[in-house]
Amino acid sequence: xxxxxxxxxxxxxxxxxxxxxxxxxxxxxxxxxxxxxxxxxxxxxxxxxxxxxxxxxxxxxxxxxxxxxxxxxxxxxxxxxxxxxxxxxxxxxxxxxxxxxxxxxxxxxxxxxxxxxxxxxxxxxxxxxxxxxxxxxxxxxxxxxxxxxxxxxxxxxxxxxxxxxxxxxxxxxxxxxxxxxxxxxxxxxxxxxxxxxxxxxxxxxxxxxxxxxxxxxxxxxxxxxxxxxxxxxxxxxxxxx
Numbered sequence: 001x002x003x004x005x006x007x008x009x010x011x012x013x014x015x016x017x018x019x020x021x022x023x024x025x026x027x028x029x030x031x032x033x034x035x036x037x038x039x040x041x042x043x044x045x046x047x048x049x050x051x052x053x054x055x056x057x058x059x060x061x062x063x064x065x066x067x068x069x070x071x072x073x074x075x076x077x078x079x080x081x082x083x084x085x086x087x088x089x090x091x092x093x094x095x096x097x098x099x100x101x102x103x104x105x106x107x108x109x110x111x112x113x114x115x116x117x118x119x120x121x122x123x124x125x126x127x128x129x130x131x132x133x134x135x136x137x138x139x140x141x142x143x144x145x146x147x148x149x150x151x152x153x154x155x156x157x158x159x160x161x162x163x164x165x166x167x168x169x170x171x172x173x174x175x176x177x178x179x180x181x182x183x184x185x186x187x188x189x190x191x192x193x194x195x196x197x198x199x200x201x202x203x204x205x206x207x208x209x210x211x212x213x214x215x216x217x218x219x220x221x222x223x224x225x226x227x228x229x230x231x232x233x234x235x236x237x238x239x240x241x
Contacts, residue, residue: 025067028071040131044131050064050067055084082112082114085097098134100120120143122145140190174215180198181209
C-alpha cells in the first residue's frame with residue numbers, strides 16, 4: 001500500500017475482498033507489457049476484461065465492457081496523454097483512470113491532474129506498489145508517487161495565491177467539525193480514516209467535504225490541502241507511494 005504519514009502494517013499480496021474481480025481495462029501500445037500486466041492483475045484477483053493498444057481502440061473497448069477502472073500508458077502513440085484522459089473522462093465520467101509512466105515534467109503532470117486522473121504509477125514501481133495503488137484507487141482514494149506530491153502541492157498553493165483568494169477564504173465561516181475535516185485532509189487521510197478519527201459515519205464526512213468545497217469555492221481535496229497549507233497547517237501527501 002502506498003505509504004502515508006503514519007506507518008501501517010504491510011499489506012498481504014492478496015487483494016481486498018471488495019476489489020476482488022474488479023473489471024479493469026489495460027491500455028498500452030506495448031504488447032509484451034499488456035500481456036504481462038494482464039497476467040499479474042488477473043493473478044491478484046482483478047479481472048482484465050479488455051486490453052487496447054491505442055486511444056481509439058481503448059474508447060471502443062471501454063464503451064463495450066464498461067469497466068470501473070482503466071490503466072493507461074502516459075505516452076500512447078496516437079493520443080497526447082492528458083488530452084486522452086480528458087476525452088475518456090468526458091465520454092465515461094464514472095471510470096477511474098490510473099496513468100503509468102516515467103517521471104513526468106511538472107507541466108505535464110499538472111495537466112494529467114486537471115484532466116481527472118485518480119492515480120499515477122511510475123514505471124519503476126514495485127509490484128506491491130503497483131497492486132496497492134490500484135486497490136486504493138478502486139476504494140475511492142487518489143494516489144500519487146512521493147516524488148510528485150510536493151510538486152503538486154507547490155503548484156496548487158501557488159495557484160491559490162495567484163487568485164488572490166486567501167483573504168476571502170480566511171473570512172469563510174466553517175464549523176469546528178469542518179475545520180477538523182480540513183486538517184485531516186491536509187494530513188493525507190481518506191474519508192474512511194477521517195470517519196474513524198472523528199467517530200462519525202463515512203457519509204457524514206463526505207457531506208462535510210462537499211460543504212467545505214462549496215464554502216471555499218474549491219473543486220478538489222488537493223485544493224483543500226493547499227488551502228490548509230496557506231492557513232498555516234503543514235499538509236502531508238494525500239496518498240504517496
